[in-house]
Amino acid sequence: MDQRDGSKSQDLLTSSPRVVNVGLEMFASTLAAGGVRVVHVEWSPPAGGDSRLAGLLEKLRT
């Protein structure tokens, strides 16, 4: 129940966020315009939206 080593979430606060943006493009362009290091991912639904294949992919993730 107790939190394990929280160093990675701590790192989030101590240094400026460096962001991978997945989804709405406007979030990335706003961050970029503000000088934040951000990369925008041109996301689309896994397996083109085919839920059977997407379900298999979820189970085969690692």
Next chain:
Amino acid sequence: MSVIRNEVRRATYLDSIVLMRMSREIAALAGVEEAGLIMGTPANKEILRDAGILAREGEQAEPGDLILALRATDAAVADAALVEARRLLDRPSALGAAAAADAPRTLRAGLRELPEANLALISVPGDFAVAEARKALDLGLNAMVFSDNVPLADEAALKRAARERGLMVMGPDCGTAIIAGVPLAFANVVPRGDIGIIGASGTGIQEISCLIARAGRGVSHAIGTGGRDLKAEVGAITTLMAIDALDADAATEHVVLVSKPPAVDVARRVLDRIARSAKPFTVCFIGASGLALPGNARAATTLKAAAELALGRPLASRAAALAPLRVRGPHVRGLFAGGTLCSEAQVVFAAAGLPVSSNVPVPGAEALSDAAGGHAMIDLGDDQFTRGRPHPMIEPAVRDAPLAAALADPNVGVVLLDVVLGYGGHADPAGHLAQALGDRRDGVAVVASVTGTDADPQPRSEQVGKLEAAGVLVADSNADAAALALAVVERPARVRGAAAQ
């Protein structure tokens, strides 16, 4: 005889905001009655069906396909509109055609381009958000999940997985965060300072951070936990992690916690953790009362009170200079874009002993019903209004019709509004509102607050100026606006004593 056109683009995806903007552009063309550019999910098809623009081609679309649907006065207009829609779709993205072709398509590839990344900001449709968040955690990234409509059990499992890895999940349904001075998603530009905020509510964070900024102080970090973090199933995982983080953060001297009232044993767990902190806390469970707090914590029932406790001094309430106001109706109708601002207004009314109803009632308020008259606070950002439609913070036009109805209702004496500024919001909400309000409104007072700062993309003082020029009474905070609205109807033609300036 109206003509319907449907066109389907196989396996084509565009984000919802981009599609909504395109839909608006097409719908605005002369002769076009309805238009929708939307992904072919069953829910979206129903929206098109309800709008009377779904035809056979659109019916056959699959969830990964993009549907162009429109209805126009005649075939010529319909065909021309379709040509324009295709042109919009094929136009290079805002980031440039070359960039789009080269852009990573997966989180994994995105991380390869920015190996030092520490946060994934996820705003894909809710059905896909958990999978993306899990990928982020597997890649060692913290996650801010803006997406909503994520099953509660999935949220709990996701946050447990994050905790195991020492990573933080802000969300789902986390619209606002400010990390190390960087506004994320819908947030305001506020100075850095020593007050930390942990919020289950986006607009709650926005209002408190803006009040702090306008009082001349600043925010160290504002950590969004998502609206359901304090539910029993989730057990405050992110809230507790955020408390640990702000406890360890040298820049943070005081912590404000804001959310709806949590489940009893979750509240207990959170308060126990607060008790173990060396820092002073302000606990704002909106609408809750009678909390047993540890010695280093104080309670606030409103966002304004929370800001005051964090600042360590009261905020001057500059009551708008009122000539005795004659309003025609006895009731206040609140129309809110921010859910927490709607809650705060209810708390102000309930604390004054006045009955108030809402579509999202706080303890002490009634559920909205057709039968109930009286004071009503409506959250226009609630799911029932936003299914398939833009959120009012993004598209103020969503509030136009309810506003017109309120202004025309003889029982309404005061219309109460919130105007939320900042990144992600509309470019000029005050301008839009001023136009929507039109000219003379005899007998109805319009009271508003403006959540924002002068450093926002829509500078607050300019927005306030536009509203006042349109005859709106602008209060210094949402709580003050609610109090002002209350004063106008409770003591008609009299002004409640103006506070010293």
Next chain:
Amino acid sequence: MKSIDQANQEALKRILDGDPHLVDVVSAAQAIPELTDRMILHAGPPISWERMCGPLRGAVMGIAVFENWASDLDAAAAKAAAGAFAFAPNHHFGAVGPMTGMTTPSQPLLVVENRTFGNRAYCAINEGLGKVMRFGGNDAEVLDRLRWIARVLGPALGRALRAGGGIALKPLIARGLTMGDEMHQRNVACSSLLLRQLAPALAQTATSTEELAACLAFIGGNDQFFLNVAMAMGKALTDPARNIAGSSVVTAMSRNGTDFGIRVAATGDRWFTAPVEMPAGIYFPGFSERDANPDIGDSAIVETIGLGGFAMAAAPAVVGYVGAGRASQATAFTRAMGEIAVGPNPAWVIPAMDFAGVPTGIDIRLVVETGVAPTINTGIAHREPGVGQVGAGVVKAPLKCFEDALVAFAETMGVA
């Protein structure tokens, strides 16, 4: 229990650890003892005569005459229809062949040995451009050339290679990548480097000056000579990864002009097939899409090891063939392939991409997830047998192969 990612790392490691050397040229009969009388190996997954496209039939007819299994082309066709020949994929016998990919007992095959694992792979010698059996050519000129290759060029190359102890291919590829080759559509640099290394031994072991001159002219006149070496190398590098439990890495991609087939490490020798797609590209003067044959050849083995379309950033000149326009977009193709590959090859780097390694090890999970299909650089053959190459371009592997493979892979992992 090993994870899929760990199994894929193992597959990638086996591909990257390979040490391919071009060591010899021997007859197919010698290299492949299982090659019996009237057995014809072809490119792509298994296929029957009835389903073969024009160029493939043309090649079958021609090779039957070449091997003296039929008196003329018509007789060859009749025999084929009557089931007189046994058809099998090159891949089933340790071989690969470009386009129609005919492999029969009398033909000399390049031998590439993977010294790390001890396995060998074979490919016929590239006939040159124009009217060749690779494109379904089967007239006297084509067969005469094949006879010359079998009688003169093959043995000459074999002698030279044996005398020199073989040629290390990994460093040669590394150099070619810095010189504008991608080893599928562009092989001119590697072909030149190869000839430069072979020339002394060819001269040393030549039986006559005329023969030496003919061999040098033949090799030197063919910009694509190295393609067949690269293909045999590709097979030699991927074969050691052919059976790794739990790995979703592609070990072969191949086409027979009708079907596109892939093999995956976890599912061994099973083929996952789908109809081939039409290449999209630029045509030589006088030809157009109407003349194009569907995608064909074992040469996609080159993409399977991170070259060809995957290394397009190394060969911006090729992008002109793709119809995409600007040479600067070559990088976009390689980056896109990076989305579906396990990892970069540190030994084969592309200067224009800050010396990033070519993306290697196609993961079927990533292909299905992203919808990004492997991009293959290919020559385009005329649909009529024997006409030859009519253009060049890109073609995509059909997504269905990867979707079917994913379902089968999931079954091996006990997931439904």
